[in-house]
Amino acid sequence: MKRDKIIALIAAIGASCIWGMSYVSKEVLMEVFHPGTLMSIQFGLATLLLGSYNFFFRKTFSIKGRDFMVLLCTGLLGITLFNLLANTAIKVMNSSIVTVLFALIPVVCLFTDRMIFKKKFTRLKLVCVIGSIIGVVFIIGAGSISIDTNSMTGYLYTFISMLTWVAYCYISEKYYDKYEMIEILIVQGLGGVLTSFFYVFMHPVDMAGITPAIAGHMAVIVILNACISYFLYIIAIKGLGVTVTNVFNNLVPVVTLCINIAFYGYVVDRKGLIGTAIIIASVIALNIFDGREKSVPYDDNLEKIV
Structure with missing residues (x-):
């Protein structure tokens, strides 16, 4: 296995672990912050950190x-x-269910590859994606997903958020070899802040609710989630491609589940353990036996999207 692919695999696993951890932190933080305010502060601080580093050290x-x-x-x-x-979906439901639903992202990527970029499905990709989804179903348990007004709203928010994430991945990918990662993250972070800063004024933070524990969770989502995990994700996409990288999202609910069990008293049964094993096996099989995706003709296809 080539060195670049090994690095990309490690980056994808690292990003998934950070995201699994950060979803738990977000669930805690939204007891104090409005979802929009939380997101604006998170990426405002991250953009400030990255911008300061770029200004003082890279100077370009x-x-x-x-x-x-x-x-x-x-x-x-x-x-x-x-x-x-x-964030809104997590507030309506909970972090474990939302991360489980994000297991559908690789499916959306597969159909995007097929419909927009005319890539053929490979049998291995289909089997591994379906296998990881089955693992997710085992983890959450069929009886744990309720169908009521609140949960349906949460499912809708989650589904739309998946579509925005897939669009973000495909549009951004062509710039990863053109510019430095930190520059890309600064511009994207700035775009996020400019389109969300008004939440800070609409839903101001009650400073009395900022405890050391809350500050610690904020550090997790600013430094680890908004800065380091995005770096790792870009490295993974450059080495593995969008679809394979997003298969690693199916490790996120495993991490979230483990944290909820260890620190928040979440109880898991045999189904959860079986589901975890299926997800890990699917991800490993996909990356051992499937070669790196060929480059996508971005210039012709993404121009239509952008």
């Missing part, structure tokens, strides 16, 4: 013109809309 910035505007718009998709919808 190369993204200009149309590329700057496109990446700014991807901030609306992958930061503002995705995180706002996901």
